[in-house]
Amino acid sequence: MSIYDTLNSEQKRAVLQTDGPVLILAGAGSGKTRVITHRIAYLMEECGVNPWNILAITFTNKAAGEMRERVDRLIGFGAESVWVSTFHSMCVRILRRHIDAIGYDNRFTIYDTDDQKALMKQVCKELNIDTKQLRERSILSAISSAKDELLTPLRYQEKHQMDFIERQIGDAYELYQKMLQKNNALDFDDLLMKTVELFNAREDILKNYQDRFRYIMVDEYQDTNTAQFEIVRLLAAGSRNLCVVGDDDQSIYKFRGANIRNILDFEKVYPDATVIRLEQNYRSTQNILDAANAVIANNRNRKAKKLWTDRGPGNKVHFRQFRSGRDEASYVAEDIDRCMRQDHKLHYRDFAVLYRTNAQSRQLEDSFVQNSVPYNIVGGTNFYARMEVRDLLSYLRTVSNGLDDISVQRIINVPKRGIGETTIGRIQDYAQSHEVSFFDALSDLDEISGVAKAKKKLTDFRDFILSLRDFASTNRIEELIKKIIRDTDYENYLRAYDELTADDRIDNINELISKAVSYEEDALEDEESGGPTLAGFLEDVALVADIDNVDGDDDRVLLMTLHSAKGLEFPHVYLTGMEEDLFPSYMSLNSTDEDALEEERRLAYVGITRAKDDLTLCCASARMVRGEMQYHAISRFVMEIPENLLDCPPGKGYSVDTADWEDEDDEPPFAEIHGRMPASGALGGGYDVFAPYGGSGSVYGRKSAADRGKESSSLGAGGRGQGTSYSAGGAHSSREESGTGSGRGVVHPHDTRLKAVYVKPHTSSAKKPAIAKAGLSALSKGMPEAAKPDYEVGDRVAHVKYGSGTVLSIEKGPRDYKVKVMFDEAGQKIMYAAFAKLRKI
DNA sequence: TAGTTGGGTTTTTTT
């Protein structure tokens, strides 16, 4: 029995079809990594292919490492000679060897987004571009798209000369590119584009790689952009042994240039391609798969397919709605705890919590800390983007590449050396007019007017860098970093900068040092890399993805964005923030591009299919977004899942452990809600709700999408699962609140014990009733600023339930004003002002 | 030159 007998027939076909173009359409969880690894093993073991002739391109360095490991385990030899890497790493490797052929120095620096922005700032200044009107970021993203499409500055300018903005971008692109070259730097997109440029310029070099890479495999092919497509096309042009693996339903990187047509049109480009579909899923239960299939079926531009499994139905998909993002976060942490207690075989690492945006991790993190659940967050502020790490890296880059002006300028006054902006500006002007680098200009100080006062400081700095260069030539990177820290007294600088964060920052620096150490160890082992170099370390550092740093053996819950979760799987998955405007994002809903929403749906599909056994979808009625309370309807992606697959379908009434309003002083919430609500009869037809303070009522009033101005655009698109807005109110709320023009009150049954959702017509944010806002604010942690009550001690006030009374005291609490009232009939009560909604009489 | 403050803005997602 061979290792290939464990494959199903389609997988086997994919492994055995070694020659010619092959397209493997691999649904989520269909074992595509197994196919690729077995294919590599088969090529080496059965076809006698030299591992050196095999290239496998993966999406992340982590995936590359895992793939190499798995091949090793399969055949136990030779896997280290297979070239497994990401597009970007592969390109850097090629460019380090050959980029001098197209006018760069081989010691080039890789600029990340922060460097790009710093450089673009200079470009805009030079070109007098008003960055208020046209931000650096927008220019950079336009340039990035151009590079993804392999458009040179010249070609971009030819294509885009109609309006002023486009001409400005064209000019900026041209100068930006010149300055990059002057700094001897490449940005991320250049890595791909310059490789194509190199291959086109030097047929001999291309031929060399074509001869080497006789068998090419590309994973996650649906997320390749035009530049990557071209690289693959060029490399495979000789042998035509190209095997691409992907799933059009999981294409989620359009924003960075991914072109879904690369996979959809593969058969057009390679008419003789063998197409293999892997539709059996080995990961998830049938209920989870059915949910995923139901959601993705709403996309129109896709290759039809349907995942199936021979696993049983499993648990239903869990759906939970909460009052606030905070409640959602505590539920997730507590539920994980509950699962762990219930099933002792479970580990923390069996859980993942996914969200659409990094900003959502904050509340989750808080709640995990509070509940002592160990967790790891993937991404957010990239480790290498932290101030202290960047400072040190800029020193290293200055040592490594004297032409990198951006790095020199970053550190010339860090820690403070008394070198100010004016001085830096003068040196820069000189450097520019004399066509020398900024650093070299430091040796011509006598010729630069107006820097005499700072001359000593500048010379000291220059000499310091020179001494570091000297030191670096005979010492290890680890020692170099330590020397920089020591000589600049960097730790004290951090303490002076911010006492509170200094310890964390020092930890980060130590981590950087240990990364340098392990880089040097790895590079010593890897013969092909040519040993450890400073440039090599900087390049490693520049190309790591957040997910690369995740240690699978760490027994912690993983928190990450849906994007980061691609390619991973977990027994238990929580998808949080399943709300309209959040997921699908506001951006996609307002986009003119129809595919934007489909891409969000693919993202939902990716999220759902990460789950093996249990999937929990969560949403919150109210959530702080960018410092403002927002009220969202349940995500359409939840509504697209058939009710019978959900344990608690939206609108059916259910209970949630944490959403319990029995707490002391915890009055029922009331909310002003706008946004889309689920269609279907969930709320219509006299669904009963209970008003705050005891009364009961039912949903009444209903406004069609057409009445609703701007929002109707996203509503009116048709199709199932679209929302309808209801106006509603509890018994206490008056009719006038329900039907006004832009009113969009919604009552949602959130809990069978729900006493109330108080609904106000939405007018404008300026006119939002302060009290409603304060009331909800208090639901969420960290919102101390509640509206100050308009009554004072001694005033007579009226309460909806308790009647009238006299205010005994008003005390500012952590969240809200705490008011003590002696009611004429009900006696003394203490309540929060925002919830109590006392009216002065 | 350095540090503070107030105002305006806001990539969702990342190699």
Next chain:
DNA sequence: AACCCAACTA
């Protein structure tokens, strides 16, 4: 809420 920048002050 967090960030960035310009303007202001010491």
